[in-house]
Amino acid sequence: MTAVNSILVYGGSLDGWMAAALLARSLPLTVTVLDTQPQESGVEATLPAITGFHHRLGLNERALIDNGIATPTLATHYRASDSWVPFEAPGFTLDGLPFHHYAVYGHLNGRLEAAFDAFSLPAQAARRQRYHPQSNDAGSLLATLNSGLQLDRDRYRSVIMALAKELGVHRRTGALLKVERAGDDVESLLLEDGERLSAELFVDADGALMSDAQKEQTERLASAEGFAVERLVAPQTEVACPCTRVTQREEGWELERGTAACVERLRLGAEDSPSEFGRYCPTPWMGNTLAVGQAAGELEAFVTGPLHWLQTAVVRLLDAFPASTDWRATRAEYNRRTLLEWRDRQAFFELHLYLAAHSQGASDVWRQRWHKVDNPELLRWLTLFQTAGLVASRELQALPDALRVSLLLGHQLWPQACDPQVSAREPAAVAHELAKMRQMIDRAATQLPPYP
Amino acid sequence: MNTANRTHHWIIVGGGTAGWMAAAAFSAKLDASEHRITLIESDAIGTVGVGEATVPHLRYFNQVLGIDERDFMRETQATYKLGIEFVDWGHVGDRYLHPFGVYGEPAHQVGFFQSWLKARSLGDKAPLEAYAPGAVMARHERFAYPGSSAHPFSRKYSYAFHIDASRYARFLRRYAEARGVVRIEGKVSDVQRSSVTGDIQQLTLDSGERLWGDGFIDCSGFRAVLHGQTLGVGFENWSQWLPCDRAVAIPSASQSAPRPYTRAIAHAAGWRWQIPLQHRTGNGVVYCSEHMSADQATRKLLESMDGEPLAEPNHLQFTTGVRSKSWSHNSVAIGLSAGFLEPLESTSIYLIQSAIMNFLECLPRGEENAVEALRNEFNRRMALEYERVRDFLILHYTLTTRDDSAFWHRMRTLERPHSLERKIALFREQGQVEHYELGMFLEPSWLAVYEGQGLLPERWHPAADRAAEGALLASLRRFREETARWVDTLPGHDHCLTQLGMEADEAPWPPAAMSLYGVFS
Structure with missing residues (x-):
C-alpha cells in the first residue's frame, strides 16, 4: 500500500491541462503535465455545468465572455425542425405536475397554438439573438436563463494552462520514447532525452498510455457504425450567437458552434475510412492509469462537446480520490459510474437516430440506422413517453431527460396521452393558462438586451 | 384497465x-x-x-392532501420524531442515532465525514451524531420546527411522527x-x-x-x-437475508414524557421497538422463530416494558x-x-x-x-x-460484531447480496458511500449505520489533509459545542406537544419534501 503523492498527466491538450488544473486545485499533491504541445483550434461546446467547474477552479467566467474567449449558449437550434432546445425543461410545474403534460394536452386538443420552445425563456432569447446572465433569484423568470458556453479552444487552453501553473502544476516537455510497464501498472515514462517520469497515478489525456488489455477491451458502438467525424474551423464572419446549431443532412449531421473569432463545423458524415467515432473503453481506469476525455471514449453529444466529459471524469475521480494505491473498490466504482455515463451518452446519440428516422421525408439510410439500434432501456423510455407521456424515472442522468423531452416535442413527436390529472381539466382553462405563460415569456424575451 | x-x-x-x-x-x-x-x-x-413510526415523507403526503398538520397530530395522538436510536446492534452495550438530517459542514469540496475521519485519527473520538443537530435535539428531548430560526443548524434536520x-x-x-x-x-x-x-x-x-x-x-x-x-x-x-419472521406487539401506558425518537433495541434473536405516542407507548418484539419461541418473545416483551400493558399480546407472522x-x-x-x-x-x-x-x-x-x-x-x-x-436493512444485521447467540452468529456471517457487498467494500476502502439518487436512504443514513456499528475505514480523502490539523480539530470542536449550545435554547419536546392543543399556537408548520433529510438541506 503506497500513498498517492504525485499525479502525472500525459498530454498537453485542453483536456490534459483542464484535468491538471482541477486536480491541483483540489488536492495537496504534486501534479505534473507532460506537455506534448498539440495544436488545437476550433470551438468547444459545453453544458451549463461548466459554470460549476469554473467556480471550483476559481476562474472568472464573466471575463471569459467579456474577452471573447467564450460565448454563452442558451439553446441548441435544430434547424430541420426549427426547434430550439434549452438545457432546462420549458414551462413551469403546475399543481405538482411537470409542464410537458399540459403542453401535450393542449396539443392533443389542437389548442396549443405554439411550439414547445415558446414556453422557454432561454429558447426564446436565443431565437431573438438576446442574452442576459442567469439570475440567482429563484423567483425570477431570468433564473431560467441557464447557459452553457462555446469556448475558443486555443485561447481557453492558454487561460487554463496559466491557471494550472498558478495552482502549482509542473510542466514538462519532451517526447515519449517508451512506456515502461509492470503488469497493469505503468512504472515510468521514458523520454527521448533519457529522463524517466514516474508517479503513483497516471492520467492519460491522450491515449498513448493505454495498455494492450485496455485496447483489446475497447469497443465501438454498433449504432455509430457508418459515421466519421470531419472538423472544419474557419474565422467567424458573422456575430456570434448565443446558441449552437444542428443541421440534419442526407446522411449525417453538421454541428456548428462559434465564438467572436472563429466557427467550428463538425460533420458527422458517412464513413469512407476507419473512424474513431463511437469508440469507448469500458475500463478507463486500469492498474495505475486512468484514461480521461477523448482518450476514454469519443461520441459527439450534439448539445455538448468532449470537454464536458473530461470534466465529469475528473470530478468523478476527485469525489473519491484515493489516498493510497490500495484502491481496488474505488477504481471499480469509478469504472462502473463511467460506464453508466457512457450508456447515457450512447442513448442520447441513438435518440438522434430516432429523431432523424422519424423526421419528415427521412431517407432509408436513417431508417435503417435506427432499426439497427439495440438499446432496450432507451426503447422502454421512448415507448412510455410516446404512448403515455410519462418520463421514466432514472438516476444519474448524464444528459438530463429535459433535453430528451424538448427534442421529441420540438420534432413534433407528441405522446398519444398525458397525465389523467391534467386531462380531467377543462381544455379551455388549460389553453388559457398556456397562452398566459407563453405571453409572459414572449414579453420577457423581447425585453432582454441583444447579444453581443 | x-x-x-x-x-x-x-x-x-x-x-x-x-x-x-x-x-x-x-x-x-x-x-x-x-x-x-x-x-x-x-x-x-x-x-x-x-x-x-413514520419518516418525514409522510408530511409530504399530508401536504399534498392539504391536511392541517396540527389536526393530524391531535387526531392521531402523534409525537414528533427526529430519528431512530439503535441499541446493542454493533455489539452489546453500544447505541447510536440515525437522525433525519445531515452531519456537519463539508470542507475543501469533500463531505464532512472525511474531515471527521481525519480528526478521529488525530484523537478526537466524538461520535458522528454529535454533529447532527437533529440527533443532538433527540438526545436532549428538544424540538423545534426546521427553518424556524435563522440559525444554519435550523436547516440541517427534518422530522416525522409517531402516530x-x-x-x-x-x-x-x-x-x-x-x-x-x-x-x-x-x-x-x-x-x-x-x-x-x-x-x-x-x-x-x-x-x-x-x-x-x-x-x-x-x-x-x-x-x-x-x-x-x-x-x-x-x-x-x-x-435468507432477513430471517426474522414473527413479531408480538403490546401497547403500554406511558410512564414518562415521550421521547422524540423511535428506539430499536437488539436482543438475542432479533430486536424490539419502542414507539412513544402521546397517550401510550407502542412496544413489540421482532424475532426469528428458529431461534426464539412465541412464549420467550412475549416474556421478553413484558419484561422490557416499563408501563402497564394495555392489551393482550398481538402475534404476527410474516415472510x-x-x-x-x-x-x-x-x-x-x-x-x-x-x-x-x-x-x-x-x-x-x-x-x-x-x-x-x-x-x-x-x-x-x-x-x-x-x-x-x-x-x-x-x-x-x-x-x-x-x-x-432491503439492502439498507440487511446492513444493520450484517455489520454486527455480536456473536453471543446462534442468531447473531448467523447474521454476522451471512452471504450478502452482491449489491450490498459492493457498497460495503467501497466504504471500507475510504469511507465512500455508493452514490445513487432514487430510494429513501441516501448518504447520511448509510454513514449513520456504518459509523454507528463501528465500520470505519483506516484512511480518508486526501483533500481533508488540506486543513491544518489544529484548525481542523478546533473547527469540529466548535461545531459540536455550538450545536449543543443551540439545542439548549430549544423548547422541550413535551412542551411542544402540550402547545399543540393551544389556540395561541399559530406558528405554521414548515413545508414538507420527499426527503429524509429536510426541506432546506
Whole structure:
C-alpha cells in the first residue's frame, strides 16, 4: 500500500491541462503535465455545468465572455425542425405536475397554438439573438436563463494552462520514447532525452498510455457504425450567437458552434475510412492509469462537446480520490459510474437516430440506422413517453431527460396521452393558462438586451 | 384497465392504513366526474397497524392532501420524531442515532465525514451524531420546527411522527368519505376474472353483493386476496437475508414524557421497538422463530416494558420479501399485500405512500400499449424501492460484531447480496458511500449505520489533509459545542406537544419534501 503523492498527466491538450488544473486545485499533491504541445483550434461546446467547474477552479467566467474567449449558449437550434432546445425543461410545474403534460394536452386538443420552445425563456432569447446572465433569484423568470458556453479552444487552453501553473502544476516537455510497464501498472515514462517520469497515478489525456488489455477491451458502438467525424474551423464572419446549431443532412449531421473569432463545423458524415467515432473503453481506469476525455471514449453529444466529459471524469475521480494505491473498490466504482455515463451518452446519440428516422421525408439510410439500434432501456423510455407521456424515472442522468423531452416535442413527436390529472381539466382553462405563460415569456424575451 | 371515456370505478380491497391512504389520495387527486372509488373493509378483520413510526415523507403526503398538520397530530395522538436510536446492534452495550438530517459542514469540496475521519485519527473520538443537530435535539428531548430560526443548524434536520396508525386510518376515512369515497362493510368471498384477459372484473361479498370494477387496489394485507389468492403473483422470498419472521406487539401506558425518537433495541434473536405516542407507548418484539419461541418473545416483551400493558399480546407472522409484480393485470398491490420488510427503519407507511404516489403518476391512460408501459414502469420503480430498503436493512444485521447467540452468529456471517457487498467494500476502502439518487436512504443514513456499528475505514480523502490539523480539530470542536449550545435554547419536546392543543399556537408548520433529510438541506 503506497500513498498517492504525485499525479502525472500525459498530454498537453485542453483536456490534459483542464484535468491538471482541477486536480491541483483540489488536492495537496504534486501534479505534473507532460506537455506534448498539440495544436488545437476550433470551438468547444459545453453544458451549463461548466459554470460549476469554473467556480471550483476559481476562474472568472464573466471575463471569459467579456474577452471573447467564450460565448454563452442558451439553446441548441435544430434547424430541420426549427426547434430550439434549452438545457432546462420549458414551462413551469403546475399543481405538482411537470409542464410537458399540459403542453401535450393542449396539443392533443389542437389548442396549443405554439411550439414547445415558446414556453422557454432561454429558447426564446436565443431565437431573438438576446442574452442576459442567469439570475440567482429563484423567483425570477431570468433564473431560467441557464447557459452553457462555446469556448475558443486555443485561447481557453492558454487561460487554463496559466491557471494550472498558478495552482502549482509542473510542466514538462519532451517526447515519449517508451512506456515502461509492470503488469497493469505503468512504472515510468521514458523520454527521448533519457529522463524517466514516474508517479503513483497516471492520467492519460491522450491515449498513448493505454495498455494492450485496455485496447483489446475497447469497443465501438454498433449504432455509430457508418459515421466519421470531419472538423472544419474557419474565422467567424458573422456575430456570434448565443446558441449552437444542428443541421440534419442526407446522411449525417453538421454541428456548428462559434465564438467572436472563429466557427467550428463538425460533420458527422458517412464513413469512407476507419473512424474513431463511437469508440469507448469500458475500463478507463486500469492498474495505475486512468484514461480521461477523448482518450476514454469519443461520441459527439450534439448539445455538448468532449470537454464536458473530461470534466465529469475528473470530478468523478476527485469525489473519491484515493489516498493510497490500495484502491481496488474505488477504481471499480469509478469504472462502473463511467460506464453508466457512457450508456447515457450512447442513448442520447441513438435518440438522434430516432429523431432523424422519424423526421419528415427521412431517407432509408436513417431508417435503417435506427432499426439497427439495440438499446432496450432507451426503447422502454421512448415507448412510455410516446404512448403515455410519462418520463421514466432514472438516476444519474448524464444528459438530463429535459433535453430528451424538448427534442421529441420540438420534432413534433407528441405522446398519444398525458397525465389523467391534467386531462380531467377543462381544455379551455388549460389553453388559457398556456397562452398566459407563453405571453409572459414572449414579453420577457423581447425585453432582454441583444447579444453581443 | 379500460380507459374509455366514462366513469372509471376503482375498488380498494381492505381498509387499514394502506387502504385509507390510497382512498384519501385518490379522492384528492382524481376528478370525481371520471373516477368513482369504493373501499371494502370488514370490521371483523383486524388491521396490523405496525407502521406507527413514520419518516418525514409522510408530511409530504399530508401536504399534498392539504391536511392541517396540527389536526393530524391531535387526531392521531402523534409525537414528533427526529430519528431512530439503535441499541446493542454493533455489539452489546453500544447505541447510536440515525437522525433525519445531515452531519456537519463539508470542507475543501469533500463531505464532512472525511474531515471527521481525519480528526478521529488525530484523537478526537466524538461520535458522528454529535454533529447532527437533529440527533443532538433527540438526545436532549428538544424540538423545534426546521427553518424556524435563522440559525444554519435550523436547516440541517427534518422530522416525522409517531402516530396511532389505526387513528390515522380513521382520520383518512373521514377525509376520503367527505370526498365521495364509498365504504362498504363486508368480506370478499369470490373474485371473477375475465376468461380472455385474466383481468379482475367482479367481486362478490359475503353478503352476496356483487361489485364490478375497472381497477382494483389490493390493500388486504398479508392475505393478499387479489394478488396472492386470485392472481397468484409470485413472491420473492428474502428471508435468507432477513430471517426474522414473527413479531408480538403490546401497547403500554406511558410512564414518562415521550421521547422524540423511535428506539430499536437488539436482543438475542432479533430486536424490539419502542414507539412513544402521546397517550401510550407502542412496544413489540421482532424475532426469528428458529431461534426464539412465541412464549420467550412475549416474556421478553413484558419484561422490557416499563408501563402497564394495555392489551393482550398481538402475534404476527410474516415472510420477508416482495411480490414479483406490484401491478398485475388490473390490480395493484399496496402495503403488506405487495411485500413485507421488518419495520426496523420505519419504512412500512413510506412504502405505502411511495406505491400510491407512483401509481398516481402511472395512472392508466391511452391505448393498451400505454397501459402496458405504465405497468412496467410502476413495477420497475417499486422493485427498486423495495430492493434498496432491503439492502439498507440487511446492513444493520450484517455489520454486527455480536456473536453471543446462534442468531447473531448467523447474521454476522451471512452471504450478502452482491449489491450490498459492493457498497460495503467501497466504504471500507475510504469511507465512500455508493452514490445513487432514487430510494429513501441516501448518504447520511448509510454513514449513520456504518459509523454507528463501528465500520470505519483506516484512511480518508486526501483533500481533508488540506486543513491544518489544529484548525481542523478546533473547527469540529466548535461545531459540536455550538450545536449543543443551540439545542439548549430549544423548547422541550413535551412542551411542544402540550402547545399543540393551544389556540395561541399559530406558528405554521414548515413545508414538507420527499426527503429524509429536510426541506432546506
